[in-house]
Amino acid sequence: MYIPENKAETSPSDLLKTGRNILLVGKPGIGKTAVTHQMLKLWAERDNEELDYMFYFDMREKSDIKNLEDLLFGAFSEPDEGKEVLQDIKNNSDNVTLIFDGITDLSDHPSVVKRLVEKHLLSEAKIIVTLRLDDEEDFPSEDFVRVEVKGFNEQAIKTYLSATIGEEQKKVLSNLELFTLCHVPMYALMVSVCFSSETPEDSPQPCSIADIYINIVRHCLQINSQTRNRDLNSFINTKWNEMLSLAEVAFHATEGKTVNLTERPCEDSCVLSFLNPLVIKVGPTERTTTYAFLHYTIQEFFAALWLLKNPDRDQIKDVFQQCLTEEKKHMKHLIPFMCRLLNVKSPSLMKCLNPAQELKNTSNWFFEEMIDTLCETDEAGPEDSELDVDTLFLCQCLYESQCPEACMYLLDKLDYHLDLRGESLDPLPCCAVAYVVAQSTERKISLNLEDVMVSEQGMRQLFGCLKNVQ
Template identity: 65%
Template structure:
């Protein structure tokens, strides 16, 4: 779909298949007619969709064209509701298991993979295959500093790529070199920002021609007519495009509040993905990047208001005066920032009550929540885990922060439900210890009770049934 987004919305099926994608060796009219006559034998895969901007793509998805064809769409979970009809089969890629992460890292990093395995934050990131690749790339550079967040990994990769493509591999002062490339980097960042706003991966009006900076991009030659092609550029991965877009937004702080408000709308909610990057880029910490692109006093002015205003924006009161909080998103932002002060401000705003009910938490989300909870030194957190789904890796993060959690009556039941419905069973013994060998289960969930009792074997524990 990186190439498809460049094709005019009025494109027909024939051009989509044979000009936008690939032209068959035999007569294309015959092939097209065969596809229409036997559409039940056709499978069309749209990979990495952000929106259905093309009319012909929309018609294929809605089965107005090739009605019996199998249509497969891959997209981010955030885009799913806008792209797929409700009656479609939904498959979610859960990512790498802990064992797969170890296999992948040992294959790519050799003995160095043990450094990643000892870093809990990086392990939780690696369940996403793309982040596992980025972690491996970051460690392959030989840098002794271990990144903890997605933003730090992106910073490392940008710095490594600039050094490699500078034709000066032995640069002693990389920060100074980045400063000499600031205008070119920010020019690319501006193109990334406006492309992200449009929900496209193709960069338009790219004025940067510096080969070192353009090394982040892939060149695409798109066929627009039988004898004419147009060259466009795209980032190697959408995550890097959003990262560069965040760079430009921080350089233009007068637009940040406008983007905050846009994120609250259905049409522009995808702009939220820029904000976690901004939270880390503002911090004065090594490895640095933003401080090489903008004066220190400008960054400080933004720091003075950014975190509190960001938290306030995503903690809004609805018409019924009830506070609506995007809890999981804010925890991810706070984790990227690694700011204890911001966490305490957030928890104070919520009166130290974190409502995660109904959330499906991946390991990295659990890592973010656990980080926020552990920043509360003076007061216990009231944690709501009702109907929460957590993987086995994620449960390890939760158990690490429970000493900061208020042990209210419903929490043991919620924890037991989370553990018993998770993929693994290794956390049962630890939870039994935390609950002083009491087992808390709802009366109606007989399947959970049976599963748990089979785990206990012949050992004796107190059983408390909760209605």
Template identity: 20%
Template sequence: TDMASVRKLILDILLELVDEDLKTFQFYLSRMPCDGFPHIPKSRVHGADRLCTVELLVVTYDYDGAVTVTVDILERMKLKLWAETLRKNYHEGKACLKLKKVDFQEKLKSTLKEKFQTIYEGNADEGDTVYLNKIYTELHVIEGAWGSFSEEHEVRQQRSNYVQAEETSIKASDIFKPKPNQDKRIRTVLTQGIPGVGKTVCAQKFTLSWAEGNENQDITLLFPLPFRELNPIIGEKDYSLMQLLHQFFPDIKPLEMLGTGCKALFIFDGLDETLLPLNFKHNKVLRDEKELAPLDVLITNLITGDLLGNSLIWITSRPTAASRIPRKHIHQWTEVRGFANERREEYFKKSLRDDNLAIRVINHVKSSRSLYIMCQIPVFCWITVTVMKKMLRNNVTGAIPSTLTEMYAYLLLCQTDRMVEGHYPIESNNVVLKLAELAFRQLEKGKLIFYEADLKECGMDVKEATIYSGVCTEVFMMEGRRRREVFSFVHLTIQEFLAAVYAHHSYMHRKDNVLLGYLKRVSTRWLPKSVFGFHKTAVEKASESPDGHWDLFLRFLLGLSLKSNKELLGRLLHLEAEADEDVARTIEFIKEKIKEEPEAKLNLFHCLSELKEESLVQEVQSFVSSGRLAKMNKQKWLYVYCLSRLNRCNLTENCCEVLASALSSTSSHLTELDLSDNSLKDSGVKLLCVGFGSPHCKLKSLRFVTHVSNLLETPKIGDCCEALAVALSAESTQLKELDLSANDLREAGLKGLCMGLCSHNCKLETVRLNQCKLRENCCADLAKVLSSGTSHLKTLDLSNNSLKDAGITLLTVGLRSPQCRLERLRSVHTEIMILTV
């Protein structure tokens, strides 16, 4: 019933053959052993003994084919008794194995379903879990990621990912499925992504869907083996693969099913967390799943395919660690990009379970560029929900967080409140500062995972840390198996925020600038100090880091300088107020720093946002409003951050012409553009459309929402939309999201727009036409778009329009078309999930 049994069955038959019969058997092997099976070269067969002949059969034809070939040759040699004996014994064993396999698989599925059906959001308290299927929101996964080694800070990587021009999306459940024209088998997949972007949840959802019998049922066995859980048993003793699996699945036997040729999948989550050396070059080759070997040898042989070559391997990793697996062993690279725009809203609705509350949160997040971009990362969405749910439901006094620093400060307050409610005998100030010091020290070392020795450096022991972990789990968590506790913060940004708290507190209370080296701190001990000097040191430290590893730390540190944030954290840290002139000097210094090397200073714009300093944005808007945009020259660096925020700028026709020219420029990097609440009129829109259709335009998201005055002149609305349709039909267009909500489009405007939507060049996936005064007749044009076969539309918002039953009936014609790709339709006040078969 396994490879060893098949070898024995065939060997028993060959031992019955006399030498002459063995030579005849080998002659057939070297000529034409069986229809559909290749011959074995005569040089390899000639002179081989019976045992070697069996090995040749199994290695060349696999165990099933080896039996088929042996039976066929025996029948041609007129040895029908031996052929029938082999066939009968093999099929009886196979039938018995099938029953065992079904029973074993059901036990494994039951175990995995129980383990993975719930999820800890952020690492919630034990018992405070949610069902994965209720909260899971589809993640944006792309295939063909090159798996390049990157040292950049994760948020920098996330931002650069956001502006990618071309990417091929793939469902996480389909990563092992080859394309229709692809013959090569996909055995090993590596999925990379920044921390908190959803890699682990993606793997958990895959596992749960298999265990529930919904997807990938061609896989017989599935074994999740997270690297973090493998760490504690490294060097403990040598294991065979079977013993290792018994270690993780003690209630499921016999695991010997693996040797029977069944299709197994091993999921190794968290490559960046492994303590294994992964010595692919020098580890010995291992082919027997029962042979004892060090853990590193087992894992590397599984990945290379030397051990259980018919199994599948899925590895997840941060980009910084992806290169630890040699490229030749990876058949497909994929990347998790977090949430696409519409998925962020879906997550908030699922997580909050209150539509009114969800809409308030979504609208607030969209009002802040920094918050909205960060919400591409699922962990930050969870942080936003944690904070705003408490504030909005409990009517917490104070302004709703609009910056990253405010959001994380409120998160810290939420978690320390949990500690107080738990009646733990601790001083909250001491707790926060211990965690903050730990965060800073480990950030300096570049460490995301730490151990007992690291805790002791900050005056914490394991017992104390466990108490904090049990109550304050969303900020700090502990994981481990048996011998060694492993500690880490839930997400790098939380570690960076606490590190900034420590640096800020150290300076304000002891005038100790921890950002300087020890010798420099001693040598400047008696020199005059100022908050501006402290900030200047931080700005220069971040600027000198080529990979942005201090970017977010700097944002948090400067954000903590605001009086509002000091008051917010006052009861925890007793922060002293800084002089307004110090903050003003810091702002002016940052502005001058930006002008020195504008192309490399995007993070400093975010720093100004944390300080709630919007003068540069207003400066750009005034340039645009005055028509002087073309004269900016060296100030083109403002495009990336500021130029996208042109809502309520009273743009004139001349402004539109200059803006179109900027979009057509080869140096333009703009991927988002918000022109909401501008009375652009017909001529202005036509001028802008020239820029939208340019081969150099990189726009992927465009908003024309208006609540102040109508965007388009109603009498010429058809002309405007036709101009927009021409831009959407351009061969080079990259636009994927278009929001025309609250514009008086009516039937004439929609008809013009649909001309572009039907174009095979149009790449729009999301179109929002909320409150556009559309009537039932418009639905016929939309139905044609949906059934055209060229439309890429996945999300369509038609809410707050007078479509009536007749309109929905017309729309249904398009929805029923096999060419329709729509996944989400919002009509009236209801969101419909389109289920595809």
């Protein structure tokens, strides 16, 4: 269930006690890292007389590790200090727990990590890995028990909002789109920040994921500027070169499926506030600094910004094509951000950086190109060929865009038939489907919901558009 029940099936304490290897999966921002941090806290506070070891690694910080000793002790001990401990770890690996937080593709990480995960090193150690749902099928998970992090349940959302924004929570609770966003803890934090800012009473509140990110980026630029500039759009325009440098680095890192930025993209402290510096020990007296975005989704947002700031039709089309490949399918996460960034409604980032006409020119071909590329024809033969479409993903993109014309183009392409068989619809995708269906006022839509799992909150959204369904 996407707004999970109040009963937690598995707690961090349960995960700590089990002797099994654990694959901790979930959507971006859902709380995978928070779960591992809670496990560390519980481990540190135990009253345990037996010697055991627990190591936590943020995988953004591990790029140049050569061997097990460097991995375990490189940043924390003087030369030779850890030798005796390392030998005990090797001799008693059943007393060792290793957490690798933020695995993407094992082949992109140091070989020592791959050997540990595959049990070629410390074969009896307990391994805990966190990764996105999208990366799960590429991970060798035969020896792991799978645990999915589900996020905030309904009561937890109310408790969190009450603690962070007080009476303002009523505005969130009365808006189903905002409320469903808050089941992802990271988005709940972002919603809280947006509502805690001083804004007019009747100002529009963000109701989509990209809306949230635009508000957060603008908010961060404002609070990190020395002047707290009231004309924020003009201030953003003065940061054009620095933001473009950051966005370009984000794009190339995302394309390479890495979160390690080896070069500092600019010198401006305001723009650099979106990065964490990572100091790595490369020798007894030598340190090198790399950088990583505060969260992988922030990196993807800036990557989308760079693509639109350089609206090369062939390059954007290449990204659409990459989404259809196994190697580069992760690039699809840029598309919903691009769809919203093309919309010049307030708040906007792109209209501070691009002339409105240039955005309109890009928008004129962007959505047709996206839909045509992502609607591939099966090779079954002309007499029974059919479109192989990720309908739900396209609906989410169009919901971010708030572009009725693009919705009608998709519906016409699909002959007004939306096939969602077998999908698990959390409330936000239901908002997206309902939005697309609501655009078709002249012709009824065939909506296939066979074997669909949908929550009560999501059904409320779908009920609102049924007048357009045949």
